[in-house]
Amino acid sequence: MTALRAPFTTLALRRAVYCVVCVVSAAAILAVPAIVPGLGVLILWATGAMSDRPAPVVGPVFLVLFPLTVALLVVLAAPTGRALGAVHRSLADRLLGVHVDAPPKRIGSVLSDGPGWRAIGYCLLKVPLAIPQGYGAFCYVFGLVNLSYPVWWPLFRNHPAGTTLGPVWALTPFGTIGTRTFAGTFLIAAAGLAMLLVAPWLMRAGTTADLAAMRRLLGPRRLAERVRELQISRAQAIDDAATMMRRLERDLHDGAQIRLATLAMNLGMATEKLGVDGPPPDLAQARELVALAHRGAKDALADLRDLVRGIHPPVLDSGLGDALATLATSSAIPVSVHVDLPDRPAPAIETITYFCASELLANAAKHSHATRIGLDVIRSGAHVLLTVEDDGAGGANADGPGLSGLARRIAVVDGRMRVHSPIGGPTRVELELPTGGL
Amino acid sequence: MRVVIAEDAAMMREGLVRLLTDRGFEVCAAVADADALRSAIAETAPDVAIIDIRMPPTHTDEGLRAAIDIRRDHPDVGVLVFSQYVETRYATRLLADRPNGVGYLLKDRVADVADFVEALTRVASGGTALDPEVVGHLMRAGRDTASLTPREREVLALMAEGRSNAGIAAALVITPGVVEKHVANIFAKLGLASSDSDNRRVLAVLRHVSG
Structure with a gap:
């Protein structure tokens, strides 16, 4: 029963569409090396340059343009492979309901882009894979067509008796068969039925092999790549920590420490002005120095308070909701905060989310000319999703130092960033962080 | 007694000028970086220079290097190196061969004005002033x-x-x-x-x- 029903499921239809697309893309892939020389020849032909002596021109054009194309293909191979891979991943996702994660972003040069070259491997594999897929799709479509012959025979072959007509042809994988009689159409229908019954299995074989290749070649992270990614993000984490410590030292050294030293100096001078006992020798100056010291102490406290908030905002202890609401109040542009988390993420993730939000708000205030900012934190599966949206001028560059630095920092906890900021706005930055940290 | 001050934090620099002027020193120049310090020393030939170790542009040890240069080029100028932290290694580099006319003190020491002024006078007159921390x-x-x-x-x-x-x-x-x-x-x-x-x-x- 399953075998009989198999051709008539939506899955079969989807597979058939997928197979047809795959055959087309395999043909396109085969044609790619000939595109540029082919175009060259086409232009020559169109401009009439070849009308008199075609052969001597076509040869050199191909000889010059073909190696050029190959060289171009080598340089463009990895990005092209990635693009084609992305198309096929989305096809598989839409038509077959199979989701294959995107490979990690390129690290290093175009020529050493491992995932890009693997995607090229997948594209080349498309060509042999297209054979069972093509057969499957062919059997599916022409199986249906052949099966329908007896239905429409009487409609068209209602000629008077004795008229001699040419045979009606039908396509099968083993060549064409023809018939001149109504009975013969049942033979064609039988062949069609056989084709239709075989088609799902052929298509299934073709797509299964295709999906296996896709998972291996288009998916992310072979172990070695994952290790490389981790090495880079670990180095990044260590660098960040060292930079953070240096900045702290510098802030303390140039801020609170110098203020306190000056304060101590002023108090020391004031003490001298007040004398050891008896009436103070210089009360007016002593007063002035004490006032100076008093101001210095307050400045030092303000400095330290800012510094402490920069290390870890105390309000974060009572959760992201409170912390982000507090953060929003200090923004120059009105911020509407919406935090909806069923439970609290790991402390490290809360801290990272907070500082990312803080940096994104500061960016928006600096560059966007926005009139309002939306700050959303929600839970999506095992991830915290931070979205900062503004109605400003857009044009934020995800590869600029600010945003790429942010992306690098969240990569340490396997976080991902998406930036959508067309010129003219609005800007939307989404950060996805795992709730559990590492 | 004539003093040159090299300190990049304006607050501290002004405080020192005030303190020393009050104590009867003549502050010939108060500068914020090592290059200005070198030219101030050459121009004013003071008795002693108070030098912050960390100054622009690199905020590392330009003060210390300037101090060592001054000790070599102007042996008569006392050098009091002044810092928010003490490094034994810096002290030994400063003292190198002769401990006369040199000092190395924590900035905290200005809180005890009399002690600080005494140490500065000692350095100006060719003596030594090492911070208790260093010792x-x-x-x-x-x-x-x-x-x-x-x-x-x-x-x-x-x-x-x-x-x-x-x-x-x-x-x-x-x-x-x-x-x-x-x-x-x-x-x-x-x-x-x-x-x-x-x-x-x-x-x-x-x-x-x-x-």
């Missing part, structure tokens, strides 16, 4: 002084800071005669040749404690 580091890291009594160790530390017998007597609130007795004991116990000059004494003591 402490050197003594902890250096050779064993277990044979000394606690009082003798105190006296040794004050000697290493560059203080004279009178200064030590004042700091410990004892008579100069008692100090002399302690000093003699220390030199005998550590096997050092006694010396009349405070500077040579500092060098001997430092060489001993830093092993």
Whole structure:
């Protein structure tokens, strides 16, 4: 029963569409090396340059343009492979309901882009894979067509008796068969039925092999790549920590420490002005120095308070909701905060989310000319999703130092960033962080 | 007494100018970086320069390098290096061969105005002023002084800071005669040749404690 029903499921239809697309893309892939020389020849032909002596021109054009194309293909191979891979991943996702994660972003040069070259491997594999897929799709479509012959025979072959007509042809994988009689159409229908019954299995074989290749070649992270990614993000984490410590030292050294030293100096001078006992020798100056010291102490406290908030905002202890609401109040542009988390993420993730939000708000205030900012934190599966949206001028560059630095920092906890900021706005930055940290 | 100040934090610089002017020093120049310091020294030929170690542009040790240059090029100018932290290594680089006319103090020391002014005067007149922190580091890291009594160790530390017998007597609130007795004991116990000059004494003591 399953075998009989198999051709008539939506899955079969989807597979058939997928197979047809795959055959087309395999043909396109085969044609790619000939595109540029082919175009060259086409232009020559169109401009009439070849009308008199075609052969001597076509040869050199191909000889010059073909190696050029190959060289171009080598340089463009990895990005092209990635693009084609992305198309096929989305096809598989839409038509077959199979989701294959995107490979990690390129690290290093175009020529050493491992995932890009693997995607090229997948594209080349498309060509042999297209054979069972093509057969499957062919059997599916022409199986249906052949099966329908007896239905429409009487409609068209209602000629008077004795008229001699040419045979009606039908396509099968083993060549064409023809018939001149109504009975013969049942033979064609039988062949069609056989084709239709075989088609799902052929298509299934073709797509299964295709999906296996896709998972291996288009998916992310072979172990070695994952290790490389981790090495880079670990180095990044260590660098960040060292930079953070240096900045702290510098802030303390140039801020609170110098203020306190000056304060101590002023108090020391004031003490001298007040004398050891008896009436103070210089009360007016002593007063002035004490006032100076008093101001210095307050400045030092303000400095330290800012510094402490920069290390870890105390309000974060009572959760992201409170912390982000507090953060929003200090923004120059009105911020509407919406935090909806069923439970609290790991402390490290809360801290990272907070500082990312803080940096994104500061960016928006600096560059966007926005009139309002939306700050959303929600839970999506095992991830915290931070979205900062503004109605400003857009044009934020995800590869600029600010945003790429942010992306690098969240990569340490396997976080991902998406930036959508067309010129003219609005800007939307989404950060996805795992709730559990590492 | 004429002073040049090199300190990049304006607050501290102004405070020092005020303090020293109040105490009767003549502040010839108050600058914020090492290059300005070098030209100020060449122009004004002061008795002593107060130099912050960390200054622009790199905020690392340009003050220290300027101090070493000044000690080489202008041997008559006393150099008081002034910092928010002490590095024993910096102290030994500064003292290098001769401990005269050099000081290395924590900025915190300005809180005790009299002590600070005394140390500055000592450096200006060719003496030594080492921060107790530095001396402490050197003594902890250096050779064993277990044979000394606690009082003798105190006296040794004050000697290493560059203080004279009178200064030590004042700091410990004892008579100069008692100090002399302690000093003699220390030199005998550590096997050092006694010396009349405070500077040579500092060098001997430092060489001993830093092993």
